[in-house]
Amino acid sequence: MPVDIELMFEQIKWIEPAVYRMHCRLKHQRITREQLESDGPTFSNLIYTLSAAHSLDQMEASREIEIYNDYANEKVSVRRLTKYGSGVIEV
Numbered sequence: 001m002p003v004d005i006e007l008m009f010e011q012i013k014w015i016e017p018a019v020y021r022m023h024c025r026l027k028h029q030r031i032t033r034e035q036l037e038s039d040g041p042t043f044s045n046l047i048y049t050l051s052a053a054h055s056l057d058q059m060e061a062s063r064e065i066e067i068y069n070d071y072a073n074e075k076v077s078v079r080r081l082t083k084y085g086s087g088v089i090e091v
Contacts, residue, residue: 001060001067002067003053003056004071004076005050007070007076008049008053009023011075018042019042019045019049022046023049056078063081065081066078
């Protein structure tokens with residue numbers, strides 16, 4: 001199952017609130033180009049977050065990991081798949 005981007009940003013809300021706010025403003029088209037350019041570090045972290053989600057999706061497609069979107073606890077968990085066992089790692 002691919003990473004649920006909205007769920008991922010709900011989790012990020014508690015770690016990096018500025019990234020969550022920027023995501024919401026972009027999603028609802030309530031940010032100007034000037035505002036976006038003036039907050040480069042936050043935008044960079046937002047792009048990093050989206051890249052991480054894409055990478056996780058690719059890793060799941062190649063059967064390296066299994067993604068679990070935990071809606072009850074508002075988090076995305078990842079289980080690393082190996083031939084000897086596996087472990088659950090929170091992303």
